[in-house]
Amino acid sequence: MAKVILEVNRLKKFFDVNRNQTLQAVNDVSFQINEGETFGLVGESGCGKSTIGRTILGLYHKTAGEVLYDGEDIHSLKENDRFKLHKKMQMIFQDPYASLNPRSTVQEIISEPMEIHRLYRHKKEIKERVYQLLAEVGLQRDHANRYPHEFSGGQRQRIGIARALALNPEFIIADEPISALDVSIQAQVVNLLKEIQHEKGLTFLFIAHDLSMVKQISDRIGVMYLGNLIELTKSEQLYDHPYHPYTKALLSAIPIPDPEVEEKRERIILQGELPSPINPPSGCVFRTRCPMAMLICEQQKPPFREIAPEHFVACHLYS
Amino acid sequence: MEKLLEVHDLHVAFSTYGGTIKAVRGVNFYLHKGETLAIVGESGCGKSVTSQAIMRLIPEPPGKIVRGKVMFKGKEITRYTEKQMRSIRGVEISMIFQDPMTALNPTLTIGTQLMEGLQEHQSIRGETATSKALEMMHLVGIPNPKERLKQYPHQFSGGMRQRIVIAMALICEPELLIADEPTTALDVTIQAQILELFTTIQAKTGISIILITHDLGVVAKIADRIAVMYAGKIIETGTKRDLFYNQQHPYTKGLLKSVPRLDLKEEQLSPIDGTPPDLFAPPQGCPFTARCPYAMEVCDNVYPVTTERSSSHRVDCWLQDKRAQQLLARTANQ
Numbered sequence: 001m002a003k004v005i006l007e008v009n010r011l012k013k014f015f016d017v018n019r020n021q022t023l024q025a026v027n028d029v030s031f032q033i034n035e036g037e038t039f040g041l042v043g044e045s046g047c048g049k050s051t052i053g054r055t056i057l058g059l060y061h062k063t064a065g066e067v068l069y070d071g072e073d074i075h076s077l078k079e080n081d082r083f084k085l086h087k088k089m090q091m092i093f094q095d096p097y098a099s100l101n102p103r104s105t106v107q108e109i110i111s112e113p114m115e116i117h118r119l120y121r122h123k124k125e126i127k128e129r130v131y132q133l134l135a136e137v138g139l140q141r142d143h144a145n146r147y148p149h150e151f152s153g154g155q156r157q158r159i160g161i162a163r164a165l166a167l168n169p170e171f172i173i174a175d176e177p178i179s180a181l182d183v184s185i186q187a188q189v190v191n192l193l194k195e196i197q198h199e200k201g202l203t204f205l206f207i208a209h210d211l212s213m214v215k216q217i218s219d220r221i222g223v224m225y226l227g228n229l230i231e232l233t234k235s236e237q238l239y240d241h242p243y244h245p246y247t248k249a250l251l252s253a254i255p256i257p258d259p260e261v262e263e264k265r266e267r268i269i270l271q272g273e274l275p276s277p278i279n280p281p282s283g284c285v286f287r288t289r290c291p292m293a294m295l296i297c298e299q300q301k302p303p304f305r306e307i308a309p310e311h312f313v314a315c316h317l318y319s
Numbered sequence: 320m321e322k323l324l325e326v327h328d329l330h331v332a333f334s335t336y337g338g339t340i341k342a343v344r345g346v347n348f349y350l351h352k353g354e355t356l357a358i359v360g361e362s363g364c365g366k367s368v369t370s371q372a373i374m375r376l377i378p379e380p381p382g383k384i385v386r387g388k389v390m391f392k393g394k395e396i397t398r399y400t401e402k403q404m405r406s407i408r409g410v411e412i413s414m415i416f417q418d419p420m421t422a423l424n425p426t427l428t429i430g431t432q433l434m435e436g437l438q439e440h441q442s443i444r445g446e447t448a449t450s451k452a453l454e455m456m457h458l459v460g461i462p463n464p465k466e467r468l469k470q471y472p473h474q475f476s477g478g479m480r481q482r483i484v485i486a487m488a489l490i491c492e493p494e495l496l497i498a499d500e501p502t503t504a505l506d507v508t509i510q511a512q513i514l515e516l517f518t519t520i521q522a523k524t525g526i527s528i529i530l531i532t533h534d535l536g537v538v539a540k541i542a543d544r545i546a547v548m549y550a551g552k553i554i555e556t557g558t559k560r561d562l563f564y565n566q567q568h569p570y571t572k573g574l575l576k577s578v579p580r581l582d583l584k585e586e587q588l589s590p591i592d593g594t595p596p597d598l599f600a601p602p603q604g605c606p607f608t609a610r611c612p613y614a615m616e617v618c619d620n621v622y623p624v625t626t627e628r629s630s631s632h633r634v635d636c637w638l639q640d641k642r643a644q645q646l647l648a649r650t651a652n653q
Contacts, residue, residue, distance in 0.1 A: 045506055183361065185594070187589065212581045213579055255511075257578050258580070261582060267515075
């Protein structure tokens with residue numbers, strides 16, 4: 001059995017919208033990530049997947065629940081210990097245009113985390129390390145003296161990856177790292193992430209809305225809807241045997257680039273829109289759009305339970 | 320079949336401080352009545368500029384239609400004055416944009432914005448306009464249209480706003496709809512709803528659609544014919560079957576191989592190495608040469624001649640040349 005490196009237990013993150021309204025961005029989510037695996041978190045915009053990523057890193061304070069990294073509760077660490085922990089956990093951001101300082105050179109961008117954590121004593125060592133990192137992500141030495149605007153989107157994302165790798169982290173959260181890129185470039189970046197993981201034995205939390213890409217890179221996948229984790233299983237299993245009606249609809253909504261397959265597919269078109277997380281439906285949050293909704297779905301929140309080996313679903317249909 | 324739209328040798332350039340960007344460099348295509356043509360390509364390939372040039376929406380300066388003509392129903396609309404263009408836009412050719420959040424005016428009600436086109440172009444006002452607006456809202460599937468008409472854009476979700484934008488585009492019953500990445504800003508389950516809507520509307524009204532997208536899955540679902548653009552040129556065009564099952568250009572092949580498929584179990588994605596060329600100084604030969612695994616010497620120097628593989632399928636690639644075929648056969652034998 002693989003070692004559990006990250007444990008998220010009944011995590012809640014609410015945001016106060018105004019005096020009497022709260023937005024329930026993440027509501028009672030639990031999962032574990034094993035050492036060396038890639039855990040994919042998917043869902044549509046506003047489902048809380050990015051909030052989970054940020055709360056895990058401690059960028060947001062939690063509302064309730066706990067996040068354990070290697071057995072330590074991230075949110076109750078003292079500042080000093082937290083600083084040390086951040087050396088092990090790094091993040092790759094979605095927008096390669098917004099996440100790099102336009103006034104810093106690539107050299108400065110990549111060396112900043114090493115300077116903050118005082119990893120090396122001499123400037124020269126840092127410089128060497130930057131060159132090494134640039135080579136690892138498929139960029140050239142002379143790129144170090146250039147500014148972000150001189151690079152294409154794909155190259156910028158490589159710079160972001162180099163920065164995340166600078167501290168030799170154990171765990172990387174990648175929040176939609178490819179959604180701002182063109183398709184032919186997306187594949188380049190996904191392959192690079194896979195390679196890096198293979199070489200360094202990193203653990204990844206890969207957050208994305210594009211299920212076909214997530215399937216490519218993940219070992220296990222969690223599906224979110226309106227702040228709730230509704231299904232979690234191994235990547236292949238999720239595609240071959242989805243249980244939750246939302247997962248089924250989500251999978252059938254993704255068009256496949258093959259006209260013959262596309263013509264024969266049965267499509268489940270969900271009616272209606274995502275309800276507001278400020279005032280989520282009672283019971284099961286998906287019931288307002290669910291084609292199989294029953295009376296109980298309105299009254300009780302379905303428990304998140306294991307209905308097949310390593311396959312968790314929160315749905316009354318399977319209880 | 321009747322050709323509704325023909326584009327001949329279209330060139331569009333933008334002058335900037337850094338020099339002239341040749342965004343569209345000699346584009347040719349046509350559109351039959353009632354069909355859906357998808358223009359596919361990556362960002363910066365000129366697909367949006369092509370559609371804006373058809374509508375004459377290129378800001379001048381810095382942009383300019385350098386050369387070429389656009390024929391709509393047999394008339395050369397590239398020669399039209401701005402006033403003549405205004406009588407076509409929204410009436411005979413409509414356009415919808417990628418971002419439904421910015422395509423609507425936040426200070427006007429949905430009803431006002433929907434009926435604006437009717438008043439402007441067809442002088443329809445009052446109750447006739449309202450009933451037409453309600454009919455359109457019904458067509459695009461907006462519940463409680465009567466109340467919704469009085470609401471403002473911020474009271475609608477992204478998917479609903481895109482439906483409104485579609486209703487606005489269709490209200491004067493145009494013959495051609497240009498949709499520029501209409502579902503890119505939407506979630507997949509909402510995208511599925513909107514694509515379904517396009518199909519129903521086309522079946523009901525017989526409208527022709529030019530769909531601009533980078534998503535090959537969307538193309539596989541709703542296009543009849545496809546044009547693949549790269550660095551300002553259409554490098555391959557054909558029916559959906561031609562391009563998905565008998566694609567010839569190495570770029571088209573690469574593009575199809577680099578997208579992951581939900582229904583298949585692949586080990587590794589095959590990306591196209593490198594990046595598209597700089598359009599300040601586009602290469603003299605084939606623009607894909609630097610990334611092409613089959614590049615030959617000729618590709619660097621001369622842009623390939625167009626090969627017609629069938630009446631529908633055209634490719635711009637030197638590999639189609641007889642001499643290249645011999646070369647390939649020889650290397651394969653070695």
